[in-house]
Amino acid sequence: MFYRPENGHGLPHNPWNAIVAPRPIGWISTRGRQGDNLAPYSFFNATAYVPPQVMFASTGSKDDRGSTKDSVAQIAESRVFCVNIADYGLKDAMNASTKIYPAGVNEFEAAGIAAAECDTIDCPRVAGAAAALECRATRVMRQAGEANWLVLGVVTGIHIRDDCINEQGLFDLRATGWIGRMGYRGDYAHVTETFEMIRP
Known part of the structure; x- marks a missing residue:
């Protein structure tokens, strides 16, 4: 089949959601004027080795955050964030943090997730994460569409669970x-x- 996205696909569910997969999950923690926040984003990846850099994208908005969500709004304030990497053992905690709360609700507390402080930035991190990437935002920019945002950051500190x-x-x-x-x-x-495949 072929379809133009603006004309629709005619299928029961949007195939775009599943074509680019599996997507790693960036479990983004932030701190802003309204407190600490934690939310997972599947439009996430690493973008460079030296210096290490990451990106994540936020789609949709909340009534109490205007044209975006809590994570992007708080990064625009603080210019820092942490990417927490969840393994299978943390899947339920990660999923619990997907619940949409009013701005100012701390998802660490609401979902019973242990937090720890970052070392290079003023931001919480998931204490039990397989890895946590402390980041300074380099760009927070709009993408095409009503509530699509892209956040780019440089990694300033890396925690790895032993x-x-x-x-x-x-x-x-x-x-x-x-x-x-x-x-x-x-x-x-x-x-x-x-x-493993070795490059020729």
């Missing part, structure tokens, strides 16, 4: 499993197997 370093000294989540967003309402991937 059990996520294997005997070869590599970051490795195969023991517990990476999780990724597959699309549609509740589809996720649980990755415990990998394979």
